[in-house]
Amino acid sequence: MAITDLNAIQMRDALRRREISASEATGACLSAIAGLDPKVKAFLAVDADGARRRAAEIDKRLAAGETVGLLAGVPVAIKDNMCIRNGLPTTCASRILGNWKAPYDAHVVERLAAEGAVIVGKTNLDEFAMGSSTENSAFGATRNPWDLGCVPGGSSGGSAAAVAARMVPIALGSDTGGSIRQPAALCGVVGLKPTYGRVSRYGLVAFASSLDQIGPFARTVADAAMLLQVTAGEDKRDSTCVSGRDQPVPDYLASLEEPVKPLRIGLPKQFFGAGLDGEVEKVVRSALAVYERLGAQLVEVDLPHSTEYAIATYYIVATSEASSNLARYDGVHYGYRSSDHKDMIDMYMRSRAQGFGDEVKRRIMLGNYALSSGYYDAYYKKALKVRRLIRGDFEKAFRQVDCIMGPTSPTAAFRQGEKTADPLAMYLSDVYTVSCNLAGIAGISLPCGFTAAGLPVGLQVLSDVFTEDRLLRIARMYEREVDWAARRPPVCEGAA
Amino acid sequence: MSAELEPTIGLEVHMHLKTRTKLFCGCKVEYDVRPNSNVCPVCLGMPGVLPVMNREAVELSVRMALALGCAIPDFAKWDRKHYYYPDLPKNYQISEYDQPLGVGGHLDIETSKGTRRIGITRVHLEEDAGKLMHAETGNYSIVDLNRTGTPLLEIVSEPDVRSAEEARAYGEALRQLAVYLGVGHCNMQLGQMRFEPNVSLRIGAGPDGKPRYTPISEMKNLNSFRSVERAVTYEIARHREEYLAAPAKYTLENLGKETRGWNDDAGTSFLMRSKEEAHDYRYFPEPDLVPFMPDRKWVEELRAGVPELPEKRRRRFISDYGLPEYDAGVLTAERAVADFYEKVATSVKDPKAASNWMMQDVMRVLNERKIGIAELPMTAENLAELVALVKQGTINRNTGAEVFNKMLATGKSAAEIVKAEGLAQVGDSSAIEAFVDQALAANAKAAQDYRGGKKASFGRLMGEAMKASGGKANPQVVKEILLKKLGG
Numbered sequence: 012m013a014i015t016d017l018n019a020i021q022m023r024d025a026l027r028r029r030e031i032s033a034s035e036a037t038g039a040c041l042s043a044i045a046g047l048d049p050k051v052k053a054f055l056a057v058d059a060d061g062a063r064r065r066a067a068e069i070d071k072r073l074a075a076g077e078t079v080g081l082l083a084g085v086p087v088a089i090k091d092n093m094c095i096r097n098g099l100p101t102t103c104a105s106r107i108l109g110n111w112k113a114p115y116d117a118h119v120v121e122r123l124a125a126e127g128a129v130i131v132g133k134t135n136l137d138e139f140a141m142g143s144s145t146e147n148s149a150f151g152a153t154r155n156p157w158d159l160g161c162v163p164g165g166s167s168g169g170s171a172a173a174v175a176a177r178m179v180p181i182a183l184g185s186d187t188g189g190s191i192r193q194p195a196a197l198c199g200v201v202g203l204k205p206t207y208g209r210v211s212r213y214g215l216v217a218f219a220s221s222l223d224q225i226g227p228f229a230r231t232v233a234d235a236a237m238l239l240q241v242t243a244g245e246d247k248r249d250s251t252c253v254s255g256r257d258q259p260v261p262d263y264l265a266s267l268e269e270p271v272k273p274l275r276i277g278l279p280k281q282f283f284g285a286g287l288d289g290e291v292e293k294v295v296r297s298a299l300a301v302y303e304r305l306g307a308q309l310v311e312v313d314l315p316h317s318t319e320y321a322i323a324t325y326y327i328v329a330t331s332e333a334s335s336n337l338a339r340y341d342g343v344h345y346g347y348r349s350s351d352h353k354d355m356i357d358m359y360m361r362s363r364a365q366g367f368g369d370e371v372k373r374r375i376m377l378g379n380y381a382l383s384s385g386y387y388d389a390y391y392k393k394a395l396k397v398r399r400l401i402r403g404d405f406e407k408a409f410r411q412v413d414c415i416m417g418p419t420s421p422t423a424a425f426r427q428g429e430k431t432a433d434p435l436a437m438y439l440s441d442v443y444t445v446s447c448n449l450a451g452i453a454g455i456s457l458p459c460g461f462t463a464a465g466l467p468v469g470l471q472v473l474s475d476v477f478t479e480d481r482l483l484r485i486a487r488m489y490e491r492e493v494d495w496a497a498r499r500p501p502v503c504e505g506a507a
Numbered sequence: 508m509s510a511e512l513e514p515t516i517g518l519e520v521h522m523h524l525k526t527r528t529k530l531f532c533g534c535k536v537e538y539d540v541r542p543n544s545n546v547c548p549v550c551l552g553m554p555g556v557l558p559v560m561n562r563e564a565v566e567l568s569v570r571m572a573l574a575l576g577c578a579i580p581d582f583a584k585w586d587r588k589h590y591y592y593p594d595l596p597k598n599y600q601i602s603e604y605d606q607p608l609g610v611g612g613h614l615d616i617e618t619s620k621g622t623r624r625i626g627i628t629r630v631h632l633e634e635d636a637g638k639l640m641h642a643e644t645g646n647y648s649i650v651d652l653n654r655t656g657t658p659l660l661e662i663v664s665e666p667d668v669r670s671a672e673e674a675r676a677y678g679e680a681l682r683q684l685a686v687y688l689g690v691g692h693c694n695m696q697l698g699q700m701r702f703e704p705n706v707s708l709r710i711g712a713g714p715d716g717k718p719r720y721t722p723i724s725e726m727k728n729l730n731s732f733r734s735v736e737r738a739v740t741y742e743i744a745r746h747r748e749e750y751l752a753a754p755a756k757y758t759l760e761n762l763g764k765e766t767r768g769w770n771d772d773a774g775t776s777f778l779m780r781s782k783e784e785a786h787d788y789r790y791f792p793e794p795d796l797v798p799f800m801p802d803r804k805w806v807e808e809l810r811a812g813v814p815e816l817p818e819k820r821r822r823r824f825i826s827d828y829g830l831p832e833y834d835a836g837v838l839t840a841e842r843a844v845a846d847f848y849e850k851v852a853t854s855v856k857d858p859k860a861a862s863n864w865m866m867q868d869v870m871r872v873l874n875e876r877k878i879g880i881a882e883l884p885m886t887a888e889n890l891a892e893l894v895a896l897v898k899q900g901t902i903n904r905n906t907g908a909e910v911f912n913k914m915l916a917t918g919k920s921a922a923e924i925v926k927a928e929g930l931a932q933v934g935d936s937s938a939i940e941a942f943v944d945q946a947l948a949a950n951a952k953a954a955q956d957y958r959g960g961k962k963a964s965f966g967r968l969m970g971e972a973m974k975a976s977g978g979k980a981n982p983q984v985v986k987e988i989l990l991k992k993l994g995g
Contacts, residue, residue, distance in 0.1 A: 048838055094555045108554065115548050117555060216554040220794035249557050250797050335587050338598035343650075348830065382589075382789035383526055392790060482638050 014039035018496075019085050019180040025036045026073065028082040033073070033084030037066035037129050040086040044132070046277045047428035050355045050502055051164075052153050053173040055091045056099045057132035062086065072127075080126030081241055088173045088182040092140055092340025093117040093225070094214040103216050104148035105138045107340040107366030109347040111212050117214020117227050118249070119183060119242045126241045127307045131179060134169025134430040136307075138368045139337065140190055140218045142166050143440040146431055147370045153466075154283035155198060155425070156500035157466055161424035164194030165441075167228070171198040174228045175502055181238050182228040188325050189220050189419075191226045192456035196419035196469020199495065201235045201486070202228050206476045207254040207451035211246030217336040219329035220251075222448040230496045232457070232487045236263035239479060246497050253477075261480045271481055275412040276302055277312035282417030282443050282471075284318070294468040295418045298459035302416075310412050314404040320397050322438060325445040327394035334378025340366065373434065402450045409475040414485055418441055419456040419469035443471060453479050457486050458495040464502075510900035512750065514743050515720060516668035517628075519703040520681055522660050522691045523635065524567045529656040530599070530634045531558030536658075538697045543649035550656035552596030557795045560585075564632060565608070565799065566809065571660060571690045572609025572630040573810050582800055583608040585793040590786050593650050594637040595798050602661075604790040608799055613705040614664075614684070615818050616676040625677050626665030635659040654698075660691070666705070671739035675732050680818070687817055687842045691787065695731050702729040706742040708750065709713075721746045722762035726769055726776065731890035742776055777902055820845055828858035834866055843880045845872075850887035855894045864894055868911050884918055889990040893921035903982055932979045936988060939972075939980050943988045946971035957993055965989070 014036055017025060025031045041059050048054050057306060069084040076124050089095065094113030101113045117125070133403045137147035145153040153168040155161040156176035163172040167184030172193035184191040186204035195202025203226045210225045217223060227238035240263050276299070281436040283292060305308060314377025316324075342348030342362030349361035367375070381390035408415060420440055430437040447454040452475055459470035472491070474482040490496070529536055532549035549556045569579055586604035609630035613852065637652035653988045661679060668674050676694060682700060685691040693700045708721040724742050729735050750757045763782030780786075792798075815823070815977050817839045824835035824845075847869075852861035869890070873880060897907040902925055913924050925931055933939060947954050950971055957964040972985045 092555075103554070113553070113556070114546075114556065115553075212557045213557055217795075248559060250559055250795065251557075332793060335599055335789070335791065337590060338591070339554070339596060340590060341598060342593060343593045344551065344596050345553070355593070356591075379789060382791050384787045384789070386791075387791070 012146060014041045015177045015180075016182060016499075017180065018231045019082070020231070020237060021295060022180055023082060023085050027079075028068075032343070033066040033069040033129065034063065037062050037086050038130065040131055041177050042080065043176070044097045044173075047176050047178055047330055047502055050154060050159055051156055051172050051176050052151055052176075053134050053169040053176065053178060054088070054132045055102060055135050055148075055150055055169065057102065058097060058099050058130065060133040061097050062129050063426065064288065069127055069129065080128070081237060083127030084122065085128050086131045086179050087123055087128045088132055088170055088179045088240075089120065089123075089130060090136050090140075090167050090170050090184045091412055092136060092216040092218075093119060093183065094216070095120045095130065097130070099133055101133075101216065102150070103139045104136045104150055104163070105340075105367065106149045107347050107363070107370065109345070111346050112220035113214070116309060117215065118246045120214060121444055122242050128241070130299075132206060134167070134173055134182060136169055136190075137166035138371050139216070139333070140166040140187055140223075141333070141370050141374055143189070143193055143437050144425070144427075144430065145169060145172075146193070146427065147368055149368055151226055152427060155466075156502045158424065158464070159502065160426055161466065162197065162427055162429075164197035164420070164424065166190040167202075168194045168198075170228045171195050171200055171202065172348050174198070174200045174230060175500055177230075177499070180230065181234050183225055183238070183242070185218075185223055185225050186214055186448065187222045187329060188448050189252075191228065191443040192444050192447075192454055192469065192471060193420050193440060195228060195456040196458075197424040197467065199461075199469075199500070200228055200230055200465025201232055201457055202226065203216070203235050203239060203455045203457065203479070204447060204453065204481075205239060205243060205479055206286035206453045207448070208251050209258075209453070209477065210242050210245075210481065213247040213248040213252075214245055214330070217332075219332040220336060221332060222325075222329055224448075232490045233264060233267055234482055235420040235455070236483045237264055239483075243479075258477050263480055263483055266480055267483055267487050269412060269484055270305070271484050272305040272306065274302065274305075274414075274485065274488075276307050276309050277408050277415040278309055279312050279314040279317065279408070279415060279417060281314050281318040286421050286439065286442065288422045291418050291421065291423060291464045294462070295462035295470055298470045299416060299459075301489055305488055305492070312415065313414060314401075314408060314415075314446065316397060316400045317404050318387050318442055321401055321446040321449060322442055324394045324397040324401065325441070325449060326377065326396040326438065326451070327390050330378035331381045331391050331394075332378070334382065337367075337375055338370065342366070358497045363484040370434070398449050401446050403476070405450045405452055405473075407445075413474065414482065417471055417472040419443060419471040423462045423466035423468055425504070429476050447473050452476050454481055455486050457489060459489070459493070460495065461498075467495075510594070511711040512721075512747055514669050514739075515666045515707045515709050516674055516739060517666035517705045518664045518668060518674060518677060520664075520678065521635075521701045521703075522662070522681075522693055523683055523699040524564050524632075524658040524660055525689060525691050526561055526658050528561060530561050530658040531656055532644060536657065537653070540653060542649075542653060542919060546655070547654045547940055551652060557792075558601060560796055561658060567658075567690045568608055568660050569801065569806065569809055570688055570813060571662070571685060572612065573806075574684060574688055574813050574816060575609070575612035575613035575627045575630060575662070577609035577627060579609055579801055579806050580606065582606060584798040585796045586790045587623050587793050588788045588790055590788060592636070592639075592649065594639045594652070596637070596652065596655060600634055600636065601793055601796070602633035603631035608801075611913055614677065614680055616673065616680045617818070618673050618676050619672075623667075623669075623673060625667045625673075628663045628665050630660065630662050631647045632661050633661060638811075641643065648754070648781050652888055666707070671743065674739045675736040678702055678732050678735050683817055683840065686792070688813070691930055698730055700730070703734045704729070704739050704742075705728055705764075706739060706746065708743065708746045709759070709912075710750065710754070717792060720759040721750050721757055722776045723764040724767045724776070725764060726767050727779065728746055729769055734769060734771050737771070737774060738776060740952065741774065742767070745776065746905045804856070817842070817845075828852060828862065830858065830862050834862050836900065837870065838862065838865060841880070844901045847880050847887045847890075851891045851894060854888070854891035857898060861891075862900060864911075868908065872915065885914055888921060890915060896921055896925060900981055900983075901925065902933050903932050903978075906932065906978060930979065932981050935975055936984055939976065939984050940988055941974045942975040943985065943992055945975045946989075947992060954993060965993075968993075
């Protein structure tokens with residue numbers, strides 16, 4: 012078995028048993044990246060030297076018998092909207108940041124380093140995490156390892172593709188409206204969006220502050236649990252991150268193998284309506300049948316505000332916050348500055364006109380419009396009211412059921428370029444994922460089968476705030492019954 | 508007609524809070540340090556950073572709001588106010604828009620027309636911006652972000668101010684209050700306090716019976732009491748002139764609110780932005796901060812901790828201690844001075860004598876040496892001892908003044924000095940009789956003049972008798988014996 016076929020826990024255990032070295036693990040990942048990434052284009056930057064140095068350090072510590080962290084020697088990729096002070100620029104896949112290098116580490120980067128992880132590089136994304144296909148990157152689109160002509164989903168498409176193509180066992184992404192779960196579904200990997208406030212956002216370049224959360228990509232539920240374990244918990248630098256006293260971080264791995272019994276699964280009729288691809292529905296229903304076989308009870312629930320209203324609400328809240336968060340990119344203090352401006356205002360305008368891509372500009376304009384005086388009440392304030400109704404839908408549902416299930420995305424991976432001319436069609440890729448962010452609850456996407464064309468399909472499981480431990484156990488119940496993780500995407504077979 | 512044009516002025520006052528660190532990060536608040544030396548990713552607004560509220564800043568804000576008689580709502584929140592300027596790295600300012608932490612208070616001010624009560628609309632906490640300096644030569648500006656993120660308290664008054672004098676008095680009273688409470692240093696030279704008067708004139712009533720006004724001029728960033736007074740005086744006159752020239756046009760309905768700058772050298776104001784050019788700040792709730800939902804017990808503790816305010820104390824000094832208005836004003840201008848005085852007054856149980864010492868001796872030294880009362884090399888207890896010695900007749904008032912100076916010079920107590928230098932006055936009448944006799948013998952002419960009706964000669968004889976005693980005789984006893992001997 013190739014080192015890159017090991018999942019993170021297997022790799023970590025092999026390292027601890029000294030069967031492989033951290034340098035070998037990192038070397039194997041770097042070789043896989045060198046071999047595959049010219050086709051997949053998952054990475055924006057690879058820090059080969061830094062990763063080898065870090066791996067050698069871990070080897071030294073292992074040799075000296077020192078205690079090492081939970082992820083000691085395990086290679087990890089992080090989405091390029093998280094700050095890292097290692098010399099690699101933080102680009103958010105945008106020209107506007109120029110060659111900006113963060114002078115500080117994100118909280119999650121600190122946590123990874125503390126647990127001995129080896130960060131090998133930074134992955135591609137839709138510019139500022141705005142998009143569902145990773146085609147909105149200023150530095151080129153990422154390809155789906157299962158079909159290079161298809162998109163990997165987005166916005167964390169680089170991290171999803173890197174894990175799917177076995178370039179790294181685990182990676183971090185961020186999820187504002189489905190940006191972890193949808194690419195996880197389209198790339199056939201596990202992707203988890205934690206409860207809002209579970210993981211510190213300090214050092215995550217903000218898209219929509221009240222929706223953004225950092226979460227793990229992995230090929231197994233246990234790896235996702237471990238990466239969540241490492242990154243979750245209190246951070247005083249993020250006021251929206253919960254305190255350890257109010258919400259201590261449970262030991263996710265300790266309880267993982269315990270099935271949830273009895274298990275009541277809510278199926279919202281809104282998640283199985285018009286727009287859902289027939290083949291995707293069939294695959295998802297077969298996964299539900301597995302749960303039924305395990306003794307789960309399937310219950311229909313109603314989330315009246317959580318599909319069509321959710322998309323409208325999401326695009327008002329997210330664009331409004333984005334228009335504000337992205338105001339700082341003006342060419343004054345850092346990042347890209349136009350060279351041909353006449354005066355200060357012209358410098359602002361040209362720097363932003365030249366630095367941002369079309370989708371980002373579209374969302375900044377939408378957000379500025381929604382926040383304008385005279386429109387605020389009709390849009391932003393109304394959206395906040397609907398947001399509360401969506402939260403209410405879930406609160407009500409979770410009084411009846413332990414979790415909610417449905418497809419992660421209405422379709423499997425679509426073709427590159429298929430939706431770039433139609434923003435609304437693109438926005439509908441998120442129809443099942445955005446309500447989770449609006450409600451602030453936890454959600455996971457699990458590989459649950461393939462279409463006839465060999466494209467992965469994702470099962471989305473949603474659970475109430477701060478119940479990631481139960482969510483992971485529910486996910487693990489299904490994973491034990493299937494073997495999707497063993498299947499390798501064609502691009503890997505080609506390289507092997 | 509012009510008699511009806513009554514100035515209607517509201518003030519927005521900004522003051523830096525006396526916190527050790529900035530509002531959202533751990534950078535120090537310092538003035539006159541190397542540009543861009545107190546900065547970090549958070550106050551530089553770098554990608555990925557988040558603000559963390561400074562608890563001390565919130566506490567000082569609530570203390571000031573309570574002292575102004577404001578209600579502290581159960582829910583307040585922060586909002587983002589957007590505008591593009593290079594001294595604002597995020598291009599939005601974190602402020603409080605529609606739900607501030609303090610609402611509906613008042614401040615009483617002393618004016619030539621007596622006490623006036625100025626309503627306080629709201630008190631809110633926000634962050635200050637950096638400083639932009641334009642190069643004298645060359646087509647560029649430089650930015651210093653040390654000030655970025657400094658906690659700034661904004662106090663908005665009702666349009667209750669009626670004159671430039673009142674505007675100034677209001678500013679001074681706010682400053683005194685903030686310093687008194689330890690909320691801010693309010694050093695004007697350091698830009699720790701800035702004023703934005705909103706000036707308009709009330710033009711009688713319109714056809715609908717409702718009052719009408721001239722446009723509102725918001726005067727930006729005045730940073731001294733003098734400039735407030737001058738700018739408001741100028742603006743009132745300018746409004747009057749504009750209105751009288753075109754009464755139908757120069758109204759609030761027509762022109763709305765405009766933003767004006769003040770040229771202190773020229774003594775004139777100039778238009779910065781008209782109503783049409785007003786910014787749309789696109790306020791919305793700051794998603795990176797949790798709302799402020801104060802614990803009522805905490806608020807009540809803060810309320811209990813608010814000391815007696817200067818104006819109230821001044822009135823109490825007048826009514827309870829019988830001090831003249833002027834003395835009461837001087838003694839309550841600073842909290843430490845008022846505390847010092849009250850300690851002396853209650854200790855010697857003679858508020859008038861204590862006030863006399865404070866006004867004549869203590870304040871003189873503070874002014875001469877340009878020091879605060881904390882730096883006076885004497886405690887209230889030390890002074891009380893001296894005042895008591897005089898009151899008991901151990902020494903007389905003149906000797907007391909000498910002892911006071913010696914106390915300052917040596918740091919010794921009054922009792923020590925009196926004892927060491929044998930300054931205790933002589934109260935024994937037989938001894939004093941000898942001094943009086945000595946004085947009469949040596950000044951027979953003066954005694955004769957006095958008996959002949961020239962009462963003014965008494966002073967001379969009194970002085971001579973005191974001199975004979977080396978200044979130690981009890982003047983009251985000298986006076987009695989002298990009068991008796993002169994047959995008066």
